[in-house]
Amino acid sequence: MIKIENLFFSYQNKLIFKNLNFSASKGEIVGFIGASGIGKSTLFKLLTGLISPESGAVFIEGKVNSRQFYKSISYMPQQDFLLPWKTVFQNIKLCTRCDKYKEKQMNEEIDSLLKLLAIYSDRDSYPVTLSGGMRQRVSLIRALFFNKPILLLDEPFSSLDQANKAVAIEKIKEINVKNKTTILIITHHQEEIKSLTEKLYEVKDQLLRIVCG
Numbered sequence: 001m002i003k004i005e006n007l008f009f010s011y012q013n014k015l016i017f018k019n020l021n022f023s024a025s026k027g028e029i030v031g032f033i034g035a036s037g038i039g040k041s042t043l044f045k046l047l048t049g050l051i052s053p054e055s056g057a058v059f060i061e062g063k064v065n066s067r068q069f070y071k072s073i074s075y076m077p078q079q080d081f082l083l084p085w086k087t088v089f090q091n092i093k094l095c096t097r098c099d100k101y102k103e104k105q106m107n108e109e110i111d112s113l114l115k116l117l118a119i120y121s122d123r124d125s126y127p128v129t130l131s132g133g134m135r136q137r138v139s140l141i142r143a144l145f146f147n148k149p150i151l152l153l154d155e156p157f158s159s160l161d162q163a164n165k166a167v168a169i170e171k172i173k174e175i176n177v178k179n180k181t182t183i184l185i186i187t188h189h190q191e192e193i194k195s196l197t198e199k200l201y202e203v204k205d206q207l208l209r210i211v212c213g
Contacts, residue, residue, distance in 0.1 A: 001026045001182045002047065002150065007056030009046060016042055018206035020056065026149070027180035029172075031193045033211065034203035040186045041078060043203065044152045047184070048075050061149065074146030076153045080139035082127040088114070089123045092142045113141045116171060117164055133159040140168060144175060151175070151183045157192055169196055 007020040016039040024030050034040050045051045046058055049069040060069045082091045092110050114120040117137045127135060136159040143151060153172075157165045173196065175181050187193050190200065190211075200211040 003059040005057045007053045009053050022208050029183045029197050031197035031200040032186045038203045040203050073150045074143045074148040076143035078154045080135045084127050087124045088138050151181050154186045
């Protein structure tokens with residue numbers, strides 16, 4: 001499903017990854033921890049094809065180093081990138097422009113997720129009126145709604161309270177079981193994903209080091 005082979009990547013003359021190798025199978029849930037600025041988010045950008053390795057290869061569903069990875073990947077970056085001129089509902093619905101979706105079913109699924117994460121009352125609000133935690137919930141809902149084979153979540157719970165965090169974790173588990181979605185999660189707090197991940201890696205010294213799993 002996901003495979004990295006002998007990957008090298010530098011940024012501004014600083015080596016970020018050196019001969020990096022990694023793989024994740026279909027339906028696997030994998031966590032990543034590490035110090036700030038160590039390369040965790042860079043790893044996800046390499047997986048999505050937003051940036052390219054200097055050498056080595058990234059394989060997604062058998063395809064190598066492709067800018068078409070977005071067709072297989074749903075990605076929630078740290079920054080929410082909500083469009084300020086679109087409402088909460090419209091920001092989530094944007095992801096369906098290139099997909100064939102029945103309008104009624106789509107609207108019902110979005111509303112269901114909004115209710116689940118306690119933000120339905122702000123369905124027609126604009127991002128400027130939302131708190132940081134609310135914006136993060138909208139970003140998470142958008143990623144979950146894509147329903148792609150691979151889900152990448154970069155610090156998805158950092159601004160959520162305990163109640164919404166617990167609900168979000170259970171929903172991610174449900175999606176994984178139902179769709180056999182391969183899920184990769186970045187966090188600074190190992191404990192919050194302990195019950196979720198099957199494997200945990202630390203990004204350190206330009207490599208991935210297995211912590212558990």
